[in-house]
Amino acid sequence: MHKSQLAGFIIDCQGDDLDSAATFWSQALGLEKQAADDPAESDYVLLNTRPEEVHIEVQRVDHPSRVHLDIETDDIEAEVARLERLGAKRLSDIRGWVVMEAPTGQRFCVVKPARANFEETANAWS
Amino acid sequence: MHKSQLAGFIIDCQGDDLDSAATFWSQALGLEKQAADDPAESDYVLLNTRPEEVHIEVQRVDHPSRVHLDIETDDIEAEVARLERLGAKRLSDIRGWVVMEAPTGQRFCVVKPARANFEETANAWS
Numbered sequence: 334m335h336k337s338q339l340a341g342f343i344i345d346c347q348g349d350d351l352d353s354a355a356t357f358w359s360q361a362l363g364l365e366k367q368a369a370d371d372p373a374e375s376d377y378v379l380l381n382t383r384p385e386e387v388h389i390e391v392q393r394v395d396h397p398s399r400v401h402l403d404i405e406t407d408d409i410e411a412e413v414a415r416l417e418r419l420g421a422k423r424l425s426d427i428r429g430w431v432v433m434e435a436p437t438g439q440r441f442c443v444v445k446p447a448r449a450n451f452e453e454t455a456n457a458w459s
Numbered sequence: 460m461h462k463s464q465l466a467g468f469i470i471d472c473q474g475d476d477l478d479s480a481a482t483f484w485s486q487a488l489g490l491e492k493q494a495a496d497d498p499a500e501s502d503y504v505l506l507n508t509r510p511e512e513v514h515i516e517v518q519r520v521d522h523p524s525r526v527h528l529d530i531e532t533d534d535i536e537a538e539v540a541r542l543e544r545l546g547a548k549r550l551s552d553i554r555g556w557v558v559m560e561a562p563t564g565q566r567f568c569v570v571k572p573a574r575a576n577f578e579e580t581a582n583a584w585s
Contacts (some may be wrong), residue, residue: 339488339515342468342526343479346563355565361530361544361561363582370519383580385511389465398564400468400526405485419486435487437480438524454509456489 335408336455337415340447341388342402342411343377351378351393358391384449403430406453412443415458461534462581463541466573467514468528469503473541483555484517494528510575527565531572533583539570541584 345355355378359366374383377392388403406412413423413431420436432443446455472480481504485492488504503518512549514529532538537556539549556570574579 335541337489339490341527343563344528344563346565349561357545357547357562360549361542363463364465383511385509387513399559400528400565401528402468402470416487419483421483421487435524437470437474439470439472439526 334457334459335406335411335415335446336451336457337404337406337412337443338448338455339387340405340444341382341390341391342400343392343442345392345394345396345399345401347394347398349393349394351376351391354393355380355391358389362389364389374414375410388447401439401441403444403447405444405446405448405455405457407446407451409443409445411458460583461532461537461541462577462584463530463532463538463569464577464581465513465571466529466531467508467516468526469471469516469518470526471518471520471522471525471527473522473524474495475519478504480519481506481517484515487505488515490515514573527567529570529573531570531574531577533572533577533581535569535571537584542569550565574582 334365355366366380367379369375380389422434424432426432430442434440481492493505493507495501500523503516506515546558550560556568560566
């Protein structure tokens with residue numbers, strides 16, 4: 334048995350100016366930027382949401398801007414296999430997470446648990 | 460003074476088979492499909508999230524598949540003006556909502572309040 338749930342949404346922004354991108358989305362959504370350890374070294378800025386809510390991140394990317402979602406799980410291989418059975422395709426393995434493509438065409442990632450409520454609210458799959 | 464907050468995310472799926480698209484995302488995210496009044500007539504299926512969470516919808520669209528976000532507000536014109544001052548562009552007015560483009564390139568919509576917690580948790584702008 335393993336567990337998974339929607340982790341959150343990542344606002345992928347093409348270009349180098351992560352700070353301006355994060356400032357726009359912070360102000361547009363009324364969510365404060367979380368201080369990063371070293372903003373200059375980071376490719377993403379987390380926006381503060383309440384503990385029971387999904388995560389929202391602004392990420393610097395090389396591909397055209399878009400929005401993608403992450404699914405968090407305590408067993409990445411089992412979750413990828415479950416999603417493959419539903420029709421998704423495994424595209425690539427990055428440091429610690431897996432990029433997949435839905436049968437409806439969107440790309441999404443399977444990641445380790447990050448939300449505070451993972452243990453209580455994630456779905457259990459057997 | 461008006462109020463706004465992140466309403467939720469819409470999973471835009473190109474093609475006619477909305478039911479298959481909604482079934483995939485329902486199973487992938489472990490969120491039940493909400494029964495629609497008349498599924499054959501509708502362009503979207505709402506997935507059930509908890510009352511304090513953002514809305515997640517699967518929508519049938521003609522453009523390439525993607526994910527977009529909605530901002531909900533009690534004053535659409537005031538909110539569009541606020542977002543324009545932040546650098547977003549007004550693209551088009553659809554029945555009751557406005558499509559905008561962020562300075563980072565993503566399209567999003569400004570809509571009427573839909574979340575149960577709008578009054579308590581939305582940001583007030585003066």
